[in-house]
Amino acid sequence: MKIIFATGNLGKLSEVKRIFENYDVELISLKELVNVPEIYENELTFSGNSFKKSREIFEKFGIPTIADDSGLVVEQLNGKPGVFSARFAGENCTYEDNNKKLLNELSFFPKPHFAKFVCSATYFSADNQFEFIGELSGEIIDEFRGNNGFGYDPIFVPENYSNTLSELGIEVKNQISHRAKAFYGLIDILSKKGIIHYK
Numbered sequence: 095m096k097i098i099f100a101t102g103n104l105g106k107l108s109e110v111k112r113i114f115e116n117y118d119v120e121l122i123s124l125k126e127l128v129n130v131p132e133i134y135e136n137e138l139t140f141s142g143n144s145f146k147k148s149r150e151i152f153e154k155f156g157i158p159t160i161a162d163d164s165g166l167v168v169e170q171l172n173g174k175p176g177v178f179s180a181r182f183a184g185e186n187c188t189y190e191d192n193n194k195k196l197l198n199e200l201s202f203f204p205k206p207h208f209a210k211f212v213c214s215a216t217y218f219s220a221d222n223q224f225e226f227i228g229e230l231s232g233e234i235i236d237e238f239r240g241n242n243g244f245g246y247d248p249i250f251v252p253e254n255y256s257n258t259l260s261e262l263g264i265e266v267k268n269q270i271s272h273r274a275k276a277f278y279g280l281i282d283i284l285s286k287k288g289i290i291h292y293k
């Protein structure tokens with residue numbers, strides 16, 4: 095079956111495509127659609143933004159839609175950057191700008207800098223709406239390590255690992271990540287309801 099993944103983020107897309115690869119699902123990203131409405135991520139929670147994306151894209155195209163909203167929650171910064179993770183250093187900033195701003199803010203605090211990634215994954219169709227939340231705990235380190243992944247991956251070391259997510263790569267990331275946990279939750283309920291099937 096066809097499901098839209100309401101994202102234009104290529105890093106997320108390649109992770110989620112891998113998560114769905116054993117199911118009879120053709121994932122369509124926003125980059126493959128025309129007349130995609132602008133979605134303002136102005137909710138104050140990951141859940142609110144994620145539901146907004148899946149609902150508005152479903153309402154526009156009439157095709158079952160999944161979405162995620164995710165970000166980094168840093169303990170010493172009282173949960174920042176949170177829902178502002180993508181634009182922490184300002185509109186149109188790069189991942190590197192965000193990482194540098196984060197390391198600068200954390201330079202005033204002692205180590206370790208405990209943090210977690212959070213992901214709200216939602217599914218929206220005419221008959222069903224679901225949400226699953228996944229988390230990955232770890233710490234922020236003050237150097238960039240590794241070449242894979244996206245966003246804060248080069249400076250995030252998951253709990254019980256000594257490498258960053260960038261060094262660990264997509265295979266390991268997709269076994270432990272906040273996004274994998276959230277989307278495996280969705281897959282589980284979609285399979286049990288007979289909406290998608292294992293190939």
Ligand code: IMP
Nearest residue numbers: 162163164165166179180244245246247
């Ligand atoms: P969203 O597109 O509004 O969900 O923003 C997500 C932002 O959170 C990304 O642009 C990254 O900055 C950060 N983020 C979310 N998930 C990850 C991840 O798996 N690795 C690194 N950064 C992430």
